[in-house]
Amino acid sequence: MAVRAREPRGTRLMRLCVALLLIAAVLAESAASAGAQPSPSPRKSQGLLNRLNGWRLKHSRKPPPTGAAGAAATAGAAATAGAKALVTPAATCQASTLAGYTSSVDLSGNGLVLHWKKSTGSTIDLALEAKSTSGAASGWFSVAWTNGGMFNSDAVIGNIATGTGVGTYAISSYSSVVTTSRFTVTAASVTTSGGSTIAKFTRSTGDGIVAVNVAGSNKLVWAYSSGGSKTVANHGGSHRGSKTVDFSCDGTSSGSGTGTGTGTGTGSGTGAGTCTGNTGVSGTACPASTLCGYSYQAQIKSGVLLHWKVVSATQLDMAVELKSSSGASNGWFALGWANGGSMAPSDAVIGNRAGGLVSPYRITGYTMSSLQGASFSIGSGAGTVTSATGSTVIQFSRTTGTGSIPIKMSGVSRLIWAHSNSNSKTLAFHGGADGSMSVDFSCATAPSSGGGGDSEGGDSEGGDDQGGGDSGEGGGSGSGSSGAFLSQLIAWLGSLFGFRK
Numbered sequence: 106m107a108v109r110a111r112e113p114r115g116t117r118l119m120r121l122c123v124a125l126l127l128i129a130a131v132l133a134e135s136a137a138s139a140g141a142q143p144s145p146s147p148r149k150s151q152g153l154l155n156r157l158n159g160w161r162l163k164h165s166r167k168p169p170p171t172g173a174a175g176a177a178a179t180a181g182a183a184a185t186a187g188a189k190a191l192v193t194p195a196a197t198c199q200a201s202t203l204a205g206y207t208s209s210v211d212l213s214g215n216g217l218v219l220h221w222k223k224s225t226g227s228t229i230d231l232a233l234e235a236k237s238t239s240g241a242a243s244g245w246f247s248v249a250w251t252n253g254g255m256f257n258s259d260a261v262i263g264n265i266a267t268g269t270g271v272g273t274y275a276i277s278s279y280s281s282v283v284t285t286s287r288f289t290v291t292a293a294s295v296t297t298s299g300g301s302t303i304a305k306f307t308r309s310t311g312d313g314i315v316a317v318n319v320a321g322s323n324k325l326v327w328a329y330s331s332g333g334s335k336t337v338a339n340h341g342g343s344h345r346g347s348k349t350v351d352f353s354c355d356g357t358s359s360g361s362g363t364g365t366g367t368g369t370g371t372g373s374g375t376g377a378g379t380c381t382g383n384t385g386v387s388g389t390a391c392p393a394s395t396l397c398g399y400s401y402q403a404q405i406k407s408g409v410l411l412h413w414k415v416v417s418a419t420q421l422d423m424a425v426e427l428k429s430s431s432g433a434s435n436g437w438f439a440l441g442w443a444n445g446g447s448m449a450p451s452d453a454v455i456g457n458r459a460g461g462l463v464s465p466y467r468i469t470g471y472t473m474s475s476l477q478g479a480s481f482s483i484g485s486g487a488g489t490v491t492s493a494t495g496s497t498v499i500q501f502s503r504t505t506g507t508g509s510i511p512i513k514m515s516g517v518s519r520l521i522w523a524h525s526n527s528n529s530k531t532l533a534f535h536g537g538a539d540g541s542m543s544v545d546f547s548c549a550t551a552p553s554s555g556g557g558g559d560s561e562g563g564d565s566e567g568g569d570d571q572g573g574g575d576s577g578e579g580g581g582s583g584s585g586s587s588g589a590f591l592s593q594l595i596a597w598l599g600s601l602f603g604f605r606k
Contacts, residue, residue, distance in 0.1 A: 195322075198354035203232055203303070207355050212248070212327045212348050215239050219248060219327075223355045224319045228291075228307050233263055235329065237300035244330030246304070249276060250315040251324050251347075258326060259288050259313040263295055263304025270295025271304050275314070288313030319352050391548040396424055396498070403544055403552035405522055409433065411440070413546060419505045421512060421546060422484075425456065427497040427524075433538070434497045436525030441468065442510040443521050448539070451521060452508040454483055456499030463501055467509055481508035515547035 201209040206220040216236030221229060235246045249260035260274040260282070271293035275285035289309040296303050310317040317323060328345035391401040399412035399422065408431030412424040427434040441453035449470050456463045465479035484502030503512050512518065523539035544552045 196348040196350050198351065203234065206230065206232060208352075210348060210350050212325070213239055213329075213346060217246060217327060217329060219325070219350065221352055223353065224310070226319075227310055229310055229317055229319055229352065230292075230305075230307050231261075232303055232305045233261070234304075235263075235302045239329065243302070246302075246329035247274075247327060249326045250313065250317065251326050252315055257314055259285070259315055261290060261304070261306060261308070263302070271306050317352070321353055322349050322351050325350055389548065390545070390551040396426055398422075399424060401546075401548055403542065405542060406540060407431065409438075409522075409524075411520075411542075411544070411552075415514060415546060416502070418514065420502055421504075421514065422502050423500070425499040427499070429496060431524075433524035438497075438499060438524040439522060440499075441521045441523075442508065442512060443519050443541075444510060445519065448521060448523070450509065452479055452481060452510045453521075454499075454501055454503075456497075456501075463499055465508075479508065513546065515545065515549065517543050517545050517550065520544055 196210040196212070199209050199211075201207055201220045203209070203220045206222050208223065209218050209220045211218050216234075216239035218234045218236065220232040220234060224230070231248075233246060233248055239246075245262055245264040247260050247262040249258040251258035258276045260276050261271060262274055262282075263271050271290060273285050273288060273290050274282050275287060276282050289312065290306045293304070293306040296305075308317060310319055315324075324347070326345065326347045330344070391403060394400055394402040394412045394414075396402070396410075396412045398414065400414040402410050402412045405411050405425070408428040410426040410428075412426060414422045416422050423440075425438055425440055427438055437455060437457040439453050439455040441448070441451040443451040449468050451468045453466045453468050454463065455466060463483060465481055465483050467477045467479045469477060481503065505512055505514060519541065520543070521539070521541045525538070542552060
């Protein structure tokens with residue numbers, strides 16, 4: 106029979122102190138309830154439990170898994186993280202500054218530029234330029250054709266350190282980058298000029314896992330070395346990204362981007378083409394969108410705008426614009442559909458500047474483990490776009506009849522939102538950076554922000570200053586939330602001391 110090791114006295118005393126404090130909190134809550142004082146909101150109660158659970162896990166008597174079990178757990182977490190689909194935001198075509206090429210796109214936004222010459226044949230001339238501002242000019246850099254993410258992509262890697270400096274590669278995993286002949290590159294060279302390194306090549310268009318579309322959009326992923334390393338290896342999260350590039354753009358047309366219909370489009374610059382304008386406007390209660398291609402807009406908070414367009418009776422195109430003044434343009438942002446003003450339960454779309462990820466979730470609680478796969482999709486064109494002005498635009502679509510909380514094409518929809526603190530790209534507790542709003546997507550009534558919960562949920566996500574209600578899941582005076590809190594608290598005490606039912 107195994108003998109259970111005795112805990113150190115300090116640990117036992119700490120557990121006893123925590124238990125006494127919790128008992129005191131329960132007694133205080135009971136006294137407050139007897140005096141007809143408002144009970145704690147579900148959100149605040151859950152927040153306390155989350156902090157207590159964090160303490161319990163940190164000081165748990167059960168050590169984390171090691172050996173094979175630990176490796177399996179780590180691999181499972183990595184696989185889950187890797188399963189997020191990498192979306193490819195649309196890039197603006199510009200005139201090329203390289204002789205012999207017509208068009209270009211700044212893939213990284215800081216000087217990793219893809220140039221090409223418009224083609225209608227079986228090959229296309231391309232050049233990948235790493236300017237000194239990109240930090241990639243002295244190492245390796247790559248561009249790959251993909252149907253989604255980095256996996257199963259066809260990559261061309263330029264490296265000043267090797268031979269011709271340009272190679273073709275098949276990427277099948279994060280650790281497997283091997284040369285391939287499944288697509289062809291000719292006329293390859295690497296040169297340096299004026300602080301830039303330029304890899305030129307001609308790619309065949311009809312072969313490879315992902316063929317080149319010379320007449321339309323191509324999903325591309327890009328990456329470059331960390332610290333100017335010439336060894337192809339892990340590049341870190343800040344040295345990669347994705348773009349959708351239309352190779353049919355010749356980069357020579359110039360348009361001011363004047364829209365049609367109500368509202369003015371915003372496109373500008375050489376090769377940007379003509380903005381189709383903000384079409385489909387029918388209601389009168391919402392401001393016209395200032396973002397090209399959308400009909401209406403509503404202010405979520407200072408520096409953050411929600412744009413939308415009713416595409417059909419079943420589809421809604423949406424965009425969240427995060428201006429640099431919002432303090433959220435460089436991190437993550439979440440927009441959710443809820444029955445009340447509470448974060449849980451809700452259907453949410455979360456966009457993150459880290460890798461240009463936009464993903465749908467079902468949120469069932471207030472911990473990271475409560476982010477679950479959603480029963481709705483956000484459209485094949487979803488993406489995160491960074492503009493030249495420092496703003497970030499998260500674009501996605503939603504259709505009716507999907508999700509745990511289906512969207513409404515008319516009538517008031519309850520939305521919640523949150524964003525990272527200090528522009529963090531890591532999903533975590535966001536403090537007070539959250540709120541709620543009501544929007545009628547048909548614009549029969551004007552949008553409104555703030556507001557509290559109802560019988561479906563507790564406090565407003567924006568906090569007490571936004572008029573949040575204090576009723577729990579059971580409605581009324583909040584006894585439902587109080588009972589749930591006490592029940593969870595008892596369960597927490599049981600887990601703390603190892604009790605079992």
